[in-house]
Amino acid sequence: MSQNKNALLRYHTIDRCLRNTARRWTLQDLVDACSDALYEYEGKDDQVSVRTVQLDLQMMRSDRLGYEAPIEVYERKYYRYSDPDYSISRLPLSSHDIELLNGAIDILRRFDEFDRYHDMADVVSRLQDRVALTERRPIVDFERNRRLKGxxxxxxxxxxxxxxxxxxxxxxxxxxxxxxxxxxxxxxxxxxxxxxxxxxxxxxxxxxxxxxxxxxxxxxxx
CATH class of the missing domain: 2.30.30 (SH3 type barrels.)
Known part of the structure; x- marks a missing residue:
């Protein structure tokens, strides 16, 4: 797994932990959860360092990835979201994200001539709904002729x-x-x-x- 994917796995693990308000999470608890996730998804029995998780928390609080997560420390020991409804998975898409997704969807729709495309059709439809593609005219025009011989x-x-x-x-x-x-x-x-x-x-x-x-x-x- 690349370093970027490792980081994303840790962010989502921390997010899952902090959304679980039935438990109080220390820094060591978050380190252990990230290490367990790395083992579960990659089979790597490597312990994530305390420093790594501290930097992850700092990154999640910042606007560099668009998270701006409201992570707070209470009782000088435990971590939580100050907004219990917050999750990094619920963030709205930026206009730049929407443009990138629109372009990807335009290209994916090109492959509907292949039977295997039909396995993805549901996914593409959900993406269209998510980014409101129906409100936008196509900006990529592919040549196609469904009656083409061959x-x-x-x-x-x-x-x-x-x-x-x-x-x-x-x-x-x-x-x-x-x-x-x-x-x-x-x-x-x-x-x-x-x-x-x-x-x-x-x-x-x-x-x-x-x-x-x-x-x-x-x-x-x-």
Missing amino acids: LEWLNVIYDFISSRTTIRVVYHSFNARHPSEYFIFPYLLKEYRNRWFLFGSRAGDMKLFNFALDRILEVNPC
Whole structure:
């Protein structure tokens, strides 16, 4: 886990602790909770230092990450939120955050031609609701033609690439009289000028080929 992810894990662990008002939290309690979280999520039996958690509390109180957490010390020993309803997970999105998310959603929506996109459709819809995308006109316009010949191969070839399966491709080139057969190690699907292409290396001599999906007649696993 990167240092940034380690820090985020500690912030959310501290936040979870301070929201639990049924318990009183000392600095050592927070250190132990962060160490336990690191072990639970990463399997690392490393003790988080007291100094690290002190710096985390300082960072959470500041506006550097936008938290400005109302962390206070009472009875010179225990930590809590002065606002019991506060949580770093409930912070409103900034306008910059919203713009970044809008751009990401525009791009995610581009992949609805893939079956696997449908597994994400719910997530994208929730993101749209969260950032009120319906109030904003799209600012990225992708080329698309749902009647484009060859789209039926997208998901088939995608799965072969994912499973690293060698495939047999029957391909009818534009300038050839008859189709040809190729045995290919597929590795990339690419869209270019509103057409999809498969890139792969020929089994045997590893020569690189690209095939327009609209010229493919058959695709089968070897």
